[in-house]
Amino acid sequence: MLYRRFGRTEIQMPVFSCGGMRYQFKWQDVPSDQVPEDNQSNLEATIRRSFELGMYHIETARGYGSSEMQLGKILPKLPREKLISQTKVVPMADPKAFRKTFETSLSYLRLDYVDLLGLHGINNAETLENALRCLEVVRTLQEQGKVRHIGFSTHGSTETIVSAIETNQFDYVNLHWYYINQLNWSAIEAATAHDMGVFIISPTNKGGNLHEAPQRLKDLCAPLSPVVFNDLFCLSHPQVHTLSVGASKPTDFDEHLKTVALLDRADEILPPIIQRLEQAAIERLGEDWFKRWHVGLPSVDETPGRLNLHTVIWLRNLAIAYDLVDYAKMRYNLLGQADHWFPGARVSEINIEALRPVLQQSPFRDRIPEVLQETDQLLSSEALKRLSQQ
16 A cells, blocks of 8 residues: 655555445444444455555545444454544534534544544535534544544535635545546645645546446546546546545455556556547547537526536536446436535526526537537436435
């Protein structure tokens, strides 16, 4: 395993972290005796395998249902000097409620302290305000030795993420950034300027459901698998410190580990693959569209009906360019169902003609209404819910 300094925390962070939202029994709290023995055994085997590989960072959240409680049966048995424990708690308008929720997390984990506490879901101005309101409680927890370092996780806009970073109140950030979605690079640069740790959320699943990649993407990424290509792309940037592996079983780490031996050759391996991916997208989308489709698009809040224009067109492009149809459908039909975690309506929920006045800055303002109709026909199916809502 390779390790990178996790910003000003000074933690030597493994380049792969063990995420905790795939192996738990339920997305809700359940009594311990209701957890099936085989599920608990699989979870503990996964954590032990993570430690065997040198992946000492175990990351979870209060919002991950039974994950914390189940981890509490294995984490106290691990060498504490090696364990890098992280949980996340949603920021609340009431700091006392936040404190109580954190204490629940700590009791479930059966730890005296967590190395990393993340304010979970700073996704807009309101959640950022709530997070800042909870910081006094967090500082008290640090003084009491219950929390070592404080950070935040986010599914929000780059603008929101940078606003949170610029408060200089956080030691690290969990955010989305991978090959198919590089929007947050300026946020990573801001985090680097503040010497913050950078943790990439779900690069395999949210990065294109790469464990089940279509044959076209496999061919374009050869001789690497799409998983290894994406990992190598992310880790070839030294500003990125660790990638989350949402393991559901011990063998889920295996493909990712192939990346470690390739890091010294990333400058040689990546360029021809990236060139193929770009050329393949240009062939199907057209060069002008590929390079400029995003220019002048209004934000969700600026768009009539709160259509998430950027995300809708981005998903359409992925489906056409790389045959990522299943991934695009999954994400598209989540729109409107996940609040600020994945905001914005689907095309069928808005009046397309009402969009024309806000498209005037787009070089494709006359084409976009037709593209949106095409996208809805391609991707629309039954509305979906976030895993935590199921």
